[in-house]
Amino acid sequence: MNEKFQGMMQAELDRLEKEGLSLRIRTLDSEQGPACTIDGKYVVNLAANNYLGIIARKDVKEAAKKAIDEFGVGSGAVKTIIGNTRLIVEGEKKLAKFKEVEDVLMYQGGLTANSGTIPALVHDGDLIFSDELNHASIIDGCRLSKAKIIPFKHCDMASLEEKLKEHQQDPCTKLIITDGVFSMDGDIAPLPGIVELAKKYDAVTMVDDAHGEGVLGDHGRGIVNHFHLEGEVDVEIGTMSKAFGVVGGYAAGTHTLVEYLKNKSRTILFSSTITPADAGAILKVIDILTESDDLVRKLWENAVYFKAKMKAYGFDTWRSETPITPIIIGDGQLAKNLSARLFEKGVFAQSLGFPTVPKGLARIRCMLCSTHTKEQLDFAADMFHESALELGILKS
Ligand SMILES: Cc1ncc(COP(=O)(O)O)c(C=O)c1O
Incomplete structure (x- = not known):
C-alpha cells in the first residue's frame, strides 16, 4: 500500500467534506x-x-426473464467477437424503425456511446463546437478525440455562428454537439437552429437525446421527431438507462455511420455488450412505446x-x-x-x-x-x- 498516495486521497476527501461538496x-x-x-x-x-415507470413493469420484467432463460445472464464478449446476441440485433432494427433512422448501433450505456462515438468521428486537427452545458460524458468523449473543443454559449445560436464563422476557412471536420434536453436545467436545445448553421458552415451535427428519449416527440421518439428533423441530424446518441428503464445506449444515423462505428468505436471494440436481460427488456419497451x-x-x-x-x-x-x-x-x-x-x-x-x-x-x-x-x-x-x-x- 502506498501510504503517501492514501494520504493524498484522504486529504482531498477531507477538503470536499469541509467545503460541503462530498x-x-x-x-x-x-x-x-x-x-x-x-x-x-x-x-x-x-x-x-x-x-415512464418502466423499471417496475411486469411485462418488461417477464421479457428480461425470458431473455435470460434463452441466452443466459451475460454477453460473454464484445460485439465483434461473440457478444452480438440475436436480441441486440433485433433491438437495433426495432429501434431504428421506431426512431425513423436507417440504422442503430447499441452501446452499453449513454456514456460509452458518447465516449466511443466522438473520438471515432473527429481527431487531432478537427474542431468540435460544444454547448457549454453539455453533459460530462460528451465532454469526456470530446477530450478523448484530441480535436480542438470550442464551447459556445448555452443554446445561443449567435454564439455558435460567431465561432463557426471564425473557422469557416479551416478545411477540417467540424462537429457541432449538443445535449437534446439539458440534464440539470431541463431546457431543450434549439436543434433547428443548429441544423441550419451546420448546413451553412458545412458542419456535422450530433445530439445526445438521453433525456428526450421516451419524453419528447410522437410516442417519445425523441428530439429529432419533436422538431420534425428526420434525416437532418448526422448522429443521434441515446440511452436506454432513463425513460427506457433498463441499461444501454445507442448511436443512430445512416448505415454508413453505423458500419463505420462498428469498425472504429473503441467502446464497441473493447467492452462487452449489454446483457441478454437488458436486450430483452429493451425490445419490450420499444413495443410498449410503439403501441401507445x-x-x-x-x-x-x-x-x-x-x-x-x-x-x-x-x-x-x-x-x-x-x-x-x-x-x-x-x-x-x-x-x-x-x-x-x-x-x-x-x-x-x-x-x-x-x-x-x-x-x-x-x-x-x-x-x-x-x-x-x-x-x-x-x-x-x-x-x-x-x-x-x-x-x-x-x-x-
Ligand atoms: C445527457 C446525458 N448523456 C449521457 C448520459 C449517460 O447515460 P448512461 O447512464 O446510459 O451511461 C447521461 C446520464 O446521466 C446524460 O444525462
Whole structure:
C-alpha cells in the first residue's frame, strides 16, 4: 500500500467534506417506483430518470426473464467477437424503425456511446463546437478525440455562428454537439437552429437525446421527431438507462455511420455488450412505446401539474421546459439541508451543487414520472413548501 498516495486521497476527501461538496450516496432497498424504500425509509421518489415507470413493469420484467432463460445472464464478449446476441440485433432494427433512422448501433450505456462515438468521428486537427452545458460524458468523449473543443454559449445560436464563422476557412471536420434536453436545467436545445448553421458552415451535427428519449416527440421518439428533423441530424446518441428503464445506449444515423462505428468505436471494440436481460427488456419497451403514447402523455401531465404547483408556492423552476424540474436554491449547503429535511418528511429529491451546476445555482432536481399519482405530487409539493418555510428559503 502506498501510504503517501492514501494520504493524498484522504486529504482531498477531507477538503470536499469541509467545503460541503462530498457526496452522500443513498441505498435503494426496494423496487424503484414513484415511491420506494431508500435507506430503510419509504419515500416519494422525485430523483429517478425512470420517466415512464418502466423499471417496475411486469411485462418488461417477464421479457428480461425470458431473455435470460434463452441466452443466459451475460454477453460473454464484445460485439465483434461473440457478444452480438440475436436480441441486440433485433433491438437495433426495432429501434431504428421506431426512431425513423436507417440504422442503430447499441452501446452499453449513454456514456460509452458518447465516449466511443466522438473520438471515432473527429481527431487531432478537427474542431468540435460544444454547448457549454453539455453533459460530462460528451465532454469526456470530446477530450478523448484530441480535436480542438470550442464551447459556445448555452443554446445561443449567435454564439455558435460567431465561432463557426471564425473557422469557416479551416478545411477540417467540424462537429457541432449538443445535449437534446439539458440534464440539470431541463431546457431543450434549439436543434433547428443548429441544423441550419451546420448546413451553412458545412458542419456535422450530433445530439445526445438521453433525456428526450421516451419524453419528447410522437410516442417519445425523441428530439429529432419533436422538431420534425428526420434525416437532418448526422448522429443521434441515446440511452436506454432513463425513460427506457433498463441499461444501454445507442448511436443512430445512416448505415454508413453505423458500419463505420462498428469498425472504429473503441467502446464497441473493447467492452462487452449489454446483457441478454437488458436486450430483452429493451425490445419490450420499444413495443410498449410503439403501441401507445399513454405513458408519455401521463408523464407530461404530471410534469405540468407539479411545475405549476411549485411555481404557485413561489419556487423558481429556472428554464425547465420538460419533466426535469430544477428548484433553484442558490447556496449549496442550503440545498443539501432542504434535501435532508425533505427526506425526513418522506420525499427523496436530490440536491445538486458545484461543480455539477454553476456556483450560486445549487438546486434540488425533481424528476417526474408517469406513474406518480396526484396525491404523491401534492404531498411532495406540500413538503417542499413546509421545509422551505422552516429553513427560511421561502417567506410565509
Ligand atoms: C445527457 C446525458 N448523456 C449521457 C448520459 C449517460 O447515460 P448512461 O447512464 O446510459 O451511461 C447521461 C446520464 O446521466 C446524460 O444525462
